[in-house]
Amino acid sequence: MENVRAEKTHGVHLDAYSRCTHYFTDKDIVSIKFKCCSKYYACYKCHENLEQHPVIKWERADFSEKALRCGRCQFIFSIQSYLSGENYCPQCSALFNPLCKNHWDIYFNVSMADSSNYQSSL
Ligand SMILES: [Zn+2]
Numbered sequence: 001m002e003n004v005r006a007e008k009t010h011g012v013h014l015d016a017y018s019r020c021t022h023y024f025t026d027k028d029i030v031s032i033k034f035k036c037c038s039k040y041y042a043c044y045k046c047h048e049n050l051e052q053h054p055v056i057k058w059e060r061a062d063f064s065e066k067a068l069r070c071g072r073c074q075f076i077f078s079i080q081s082y083l084s085g086e087n088y089c090p091q092c093s094a095l096f097n098p099l100c101k102n103h104w105d106i107y108f109n110v111s112m113a114d115s116s117n118y119q120s121s122l
């Protein structure tokens with residue numbers, strides 16, 4: 001079995017923290033594994049640029065799947081801990097971009113109303 005740390009993040013013009021050409025602030029360091037192709041991408045636009053298929057969202061039943069990776073420490077963590085977290089890495093505390101929330105419904109089967117109330121509804 002392949003070491004998960006060896007799985008590379010895909011994307012357009014990635015830097016050492018897996019930031020891409022679309023999102024490149026200090027906080028845009030999370031990679032997300034896509035259900036459709038089991039590849040980590042820096043963002044959905046990278047997926048759109050490099051893949052020919054539509055995105056398949058993670059369903060609620062999949063939220064225990066470890067599909068998020070911190071670009072700073074490479075820690076891999078679950079969708080659930082990402083969605084219910086406070087926008088920082090559970091391992092190294094690197095800050096994540098809180099605006100990613102606006103795109104959660106592209107990656108995960110959550111409605112926008114859900115994402116603002118996600119914590120209280122758990
Ligand atoms: Zn895909």
Ligand SMILES: [Zn+2]
Pocket residue numbers: 011012020021022023042043044045046047
């Ligand atoms: Zn991108």
Ligand SMILES: [Zn+2]
Pocket residue numbers: 070071072073074075089090091092093094
């Ligand atoms: Zn980290």
